[in-house]
Amino acid sequence: MLIEPFDVWNTALKSKEGLFKLLVMPFGLTNSPTIFMIFMDKILRPFTNAFMVVYLDDILIFIHSLEKHLHHTRQVIKTLRQHKLCANLDKCTFSMTWVQYLGYIIDEQGVHVDLAKIQFV
Numbered sequence: 436m437l438i439e440p441f442d443v444w445n446t447a448l449k450s451k452e453g454l455f456k457l458l459v460m461p462f463g464l465t466n467s468p469t470i471f472m473i474f475m476d477k478i479l480r481p482f483t484n485a486f487m488v489v490y491l492d493d494i495l496i497f498i499h500s501l502e503k504h505l506h507h508t509r510q511v512i513k514t515l516r517q518h519k520l521c522a523n524l525d526k527c528t529f530s531m532t533w534v535q536y537l538g539y540i541i542d543e544q545g546v547h548v549d550l551a552k553i554q555f556v
Contacts, residue, residue, distance in 0.1 A: 437519075478518050482511060495536060499543070504530065 437459055438446060446457035460467055468491060475489050483489065486507045487496045494511060498504045508529065515521065528534075533542035538552045 474518075478514055479511065482507070482514075487511060490537065493536070495534065495541070497541070501530060 438457060443456045443458065448455045448457070460470055472491055475491070476483070479487065479489050479494070486498050486503075487494060489495075496504060496507050496511060498507055512522065533540060535549060538549050540547045540549050
């Protein structure tokens with residue numbers, strides 16, 4: 436993920452070879468998940484809550500019509516490509532009628548708490 440040009444100075448590292456400034460966010464930095472979430476929220480904001488939600492690298496596109504679902508999926512993938520991001524197709528599923536997500540079950544009737552998660556309480 437590219438670092439915004441005005442924030443590059445925040446990444447300056449001094450070594451015996453000189454001063455270095457990072458142009459991309461290396462993984463393993465303390466706040467990199469937060470920065471990544473801010474980045475995803477920023478680029479996908481036009482779609483958020485209209486037909487999609489995003490949490491880190493999980494993107495859920497929800498719509499009742501298969502035709503609209505395919506259209507919105509294309510919009511999201513196009514936006515990811517414009518920002519030099521890609522999806523791992525091995526981890527993607529499309530046209531699901533229900534999904535288990537962050538302790539909830541999302542289906543055609545709405546969002547429900549996953550009962551398996553609350554049995555421990």
